[in-house]
Amino acid sequence: MAPGESVEVRGxxxxxxxxxxxxxxxxxxxxxxxxxxxxxxxxxxxxASERAGVPGPTVWEKAxxxxxxxxxxxxxxxxxxxxxxxxxxxKAAVWxxxxxxxxxxxxxxxxxxxxAIDWSISPALPDEVEAAVVQVMTYLIENEQAALxxxxxxxxxxxxxxxxxxxxxxxxxxxEARHIEVFTRRALLVxxxxxxxxxxxxxxxxxxxxxxxxxxxxxxxxxxxxxxxLHLLSFLERYAPDVVTAQVCHLALQDEARHVAFGLGHLEExxxxxxxxxxxxxxxxxxxHDALASTSGLNDExxxxxxxxxxxxxxxxxxGVGHDAVQRLQVDMDEGRRRRLTRLGFSPQxxxxxxxxxxxxxx
Amino acid sequence: MTANxxxxxxxxxxxxxxxxxxxxxxxxxxxxxFRRWLIGHDLAVDYVLYSNYERQVEDLVAGRIHxxxxxxxxxxxxxxxxxxxxxxxxxxxxxxxxQDLSSVVVVRADSPAHSAGDLTGCVVATGAIDSPQAxxxxxxxLRSAGLRVGEDLTIRxxxxxVGLHGDxxxxxRAAARALMAGLVDGACMIDANHLAFTTEGILNPGATRIICxxxxxxxxxxxxxxxxxxxxxxxxxxLLLAMDYSDPEVRPLLDLEGLTAWRPGRVSGYRALEQAxxxxxxxxxxxxxxxxxxxx
Numbered sequence: 001m002a003p004g005e006s007v008e009v010r011g012x013x014x015x016x017x018x019x020x021x022x023x024x025x026x027x028x029x030x031x032x033x034x035x036x037x038x039x040x041x042x043x044x045x046x047x048a049s050e051r052a053g054v055p056g057p058t059v060w061e062k063a064x065x066x067x068x069x070x071x072x073x074x075x076x077x078x079x080x081x082x083x084x085x086x087x088x089x090x091k092a093a094v095w096x097x098x099x100x101x102x103x104x105x106x107x108x109x110x111x112x113x114x115x116a117i118d119w120s121i122s123p124a125l126p127d128e129v130e131a132a133v134v135q136v137m138t139y140l141i142e143n144e145q146a147a148l149x150x151x152x153x154x155x156x157x158x159x160x161x162x163x164x165x166x167x168x169x170x171x172x173x174x175x176e177a178r179h180i181e182v183f184t185r186r187a188l189l190v191x192x193x194x195x196x197x198x199x200x201x202x203x204x205x206x207x208x209x210x211x212x213x214x215x216x217x218x219x220x221x222x223x224x225x226x227x228x229x230l231h232l233l234s235f236l237e238r239y240a241p242d243v244v245t246a247q248v249c250h251l252a253l254q255d256e257a258r259h260v261a262f263g264l265g266h267l268e269e270x271x272x273x274x275x276x277x278x279x280x281x282x283x284x285x286x287x288x289h290d291a292l293a294s295t296s297g298l299n300d301e302x303x304x305x306x307x308x309x310x311x312x313x314x315x316x317x318x319x320g321v322g323h324d325a326v327q328r329l330q331v332d333m334d335e336g337r338r339r340r341l342t343r344l345g346f347s348p349q350x351x352x353x354x355x356x357x358x359x360x361x362x363x
Numbered sequence: 364m365t366a367n368x369x370x371x372x373x374x375x376x377x378x379x380x381x382x383x384x385x386x387x388x389x390x391x392x393x394x395x396x397f398r399r400w401l402i403g404h405d406l407a408v409d410y411v412l413y414s415n416y417e418r419q420v421e422d423l424v425a426g427r428i429h430x431x432x433x434x435x436x437x438x439x440x441x442x443x444x445x446x447x448x449x450x451x452x453x454x455x456x457x458x459x460x461x462q463d464l465s466s467v468v469v470v471r472a473d474s475p476a477h478s479a480g481d482l483t484g485c486v487v488a489t490g491a492i493d494s495p496q497a498x499x500x501x502x503x504x505l506r507s508a509g510l511r512v513g514e515d516l517t518i519r520x521x522x523x524x525v526g527l528h529g530d531x532x533x534x535x536r537a538a539a540r541a542l543m544a545g546l547v548d549g550a551c552m553i554d555a556n557h558l559a560f561t562t563e564g565i566l567n568p569g570a571t572r573i574i575c576x577x578x579x580x581x582x583x584x585x586x587x588x589x590x591x592x593x594x595x596x597x598x599x600x601x602l603l604l605a606m607d608y609s610d611p612e613v614r615p616l617l618d619l620e621g622l623t624a625w626r627p628g629r630v631s632g633y634r635a636l637e638q639a640x641x642x643x644x645x646x647x648x649x650x651x652x653x654x655x656x657x658x659x
Contacts, residue, residue, distance in 0.1 A: 015557065018467065018573065022555040025460050028608070028623030041623035044609035079611025 003040040010034065048078035053161055057100045063089045063161035072161050088214055089159035092273050098265035099164040106171040106258055111251055113182050123190060123242035128314065132305035133245055135195035136236065137187035139302045140252075141180055142197055143229070143363040146205040147259075148176035150221045154214050168262055175255040182248040189244065198299030200292075204361035207288050215270060215277060216284045222263025224285075225363040226256045227340050231333045232362055239309045239325070260340075267344055278345055282354060289357040297360025333362065373426035378407040379595040381430040381585070382419040385412040386530035389619050394432075396616040404602050406595070415526030415659035416440075416493075417652065424448055424650075429591030430455065430599065434528035434583055435636050436495045436645075441586050442630075444650030454584035454628025455600045460621055461582040462632060466501045467557055468575035469566075470549045471542060479508035479575040485548035486517045488538035492657050493645075494529025495636050496582070497538065501551035503639035504577045519547050526659025532556065539565050549574070581632025600627075 028041030055073030065082040151169040211217040233253040240246035311322025341351035374380040413419040416437040423431040490497025524531025542550035
C-alpha cells in the first residue's frame, strides 16, 4: 500500500477498535472507525536503506561497517551504530573462494571424540614407549592450544560479509578443541601423568600469539606451522605404537590438512592482488627467526620421544633406525614447506632460505 | 510546594534552555541526541533534567528555563501558575502520538458490571495519584457517570512514580495485575496500555471488558514561557517540526520518544483534564497543589 491509501479492518475482538486506534497511532497511520489510512512513517524508515551485498558467495571488495551484523543480502535500515570491532573488512584481507567449500567440508567432517576413537583398547606398552607417547602428546596439546587461540582471536574481527571465512575459522577452532581433548585423553590413558613443557617451545608459540596481522598469522600458523605438522602427524600415525595414538593422530591430520588448504588458498588469492605482501611475509619469518634465535626450539625430550617411537625397539640398532626416521621427517618437513612457499610465489632459492628459518619447534 | 518566581537567577537569552523530567534513563539518550541534532542545525540549546514535573513547572514559570517537555497535567499547572504570575505559556509542539488519546475503565469479562453505573459498591484500581490518564481522567469520567468517588465507589490507588504524572507505567501495570488477580473490580488505564498489557499477557485476550471510555484528550507538549527569547523559541519549534522520520540520525530518537512526527501544539485537548483537576481538587485556579497526600 502507498501512503494515503486506506484499508478497512474487520474482526470480532471486542477491543478491535481500541487496539487498532492505538496501534495505528504508534505507526503513524490515521484511523477513522475501523478504516486505517497508511501514513508515511513505515516507508520513510526504509528510504535510505541498502542491500548488504547479495546472498550468495559473491562478496564485495570492501564491506562497509554501516552494515553492522546484517546478514549478507539483507535490506539494511540506515542509521544504527557502525560495526566497531570488525576491522578485517576487505576481500583481499580475509577472503578465499575456497572458503564456502572448505566450510561445507569442515562441517560435514566433524567427529565425536567419544565415539570416533576406540578408547576401550588400553595400550599395553613398555614404560619407556608409553612415556614417549605421553611426551609427544604433551607437546601436541601445547601446540594445538596455540592453534586454537590464533584463529579464535581473529574470528571476532572478521566482517560478517565474509561469513564463510568466520564460519571456517569457528570450525577450525572447534577442531583444535577436539584435538586438545583427544591428545590429553591419550596422554592420561595409562599413566595419568603428562610430560614436560620446554621454555623454547613456549617461546616459539608465544610469537604466534603476538602476531596481530591476519595474513601473516595465517602464513606462520597455517601454511608453515600446521603445514609442518601434517608431516609430524603423518609420522606419528605411521609409527604409533598403539591403536588409540594412531587414531587420534589420523583424525587430527585430516582436520589440519583443511586448515593448511585455507591458509594457502587465502594467501594465494591475496598475493595475486597484493604482491607487496610477499616481502612482508618474508620479513615476518625473518623477524620470528631472529626473535627465537636465542631459544632452544624443540626440547630434547620431544626429539628423543620421536626417536623412541620410530625405533620400535630399544636396541642400539633400533635407536639408530629411529634417529634416521626423525632425520627423514625433518627433511620431509623442509620439502613440504618449500613446496608451499613456492606455491605462494617465492623462488625455489627463497623458499629454501625461508624454510630453513622456520622454528625448530615445528609449529 | 510553591512557585518562587522572583528570588533566583533566570535563564539567559543566548541559549534556549529546556527542561525534561527523568522518568526513565532513556530520557538522557533522547534529549542528548535531540540536543546534538539541534546544535548541528545552529540552534544553541541545552537541557536540564528534573526528578518531578512540579519542580519543572515552577522553574518554567519562574523563568529559570525557557521551555519544558510537559505532561498534560504539568501543562494545566503551568498555565494556571503562569496566569497567576501575570505570564502566559504556550504549547509549541507535541508528538503526533499525543493527540486524541483516551483512557478506559475495564472489568473482568465475567464481571456483573456492564456500565459505569454498575460499579456502585465496587473497588476500582488506578495508577498514581498524579496520573492524568490512569487516575484523574478516568475517575472524572466515572464521576460524570454519576458515581460519587469515595461513597459509591472505592478507589485503590497504585502510587508508583509519584511526581512523574503517570509517565511511569508501573502504577497502571499494578492496577491491571490487581484486576486479573481479583483484588479489585475494575482498573483504569490509557488505551495504549490496554493493548500493551494484552500483548504482555497481563490481560489475557478476551479476559476484560471496557465499561467506560473517556472522551479524546491530548497528552504531552513542549510548553514555552512568554519570557523565553522569541527567536530561539520559534527556531526551536521550526526545527522540531522539521525532524523527518526518514532521517536515520533522528529516527532512533523519535522511536525512543514514541512519535513519527512533531505536530504544532494545540491546547484544545486539555479541557477534560482541566475539569478533572478542578473536580478532584488537585490544583487550585492559581496552580497551587491542593491534592491531599501528594508528595512528588
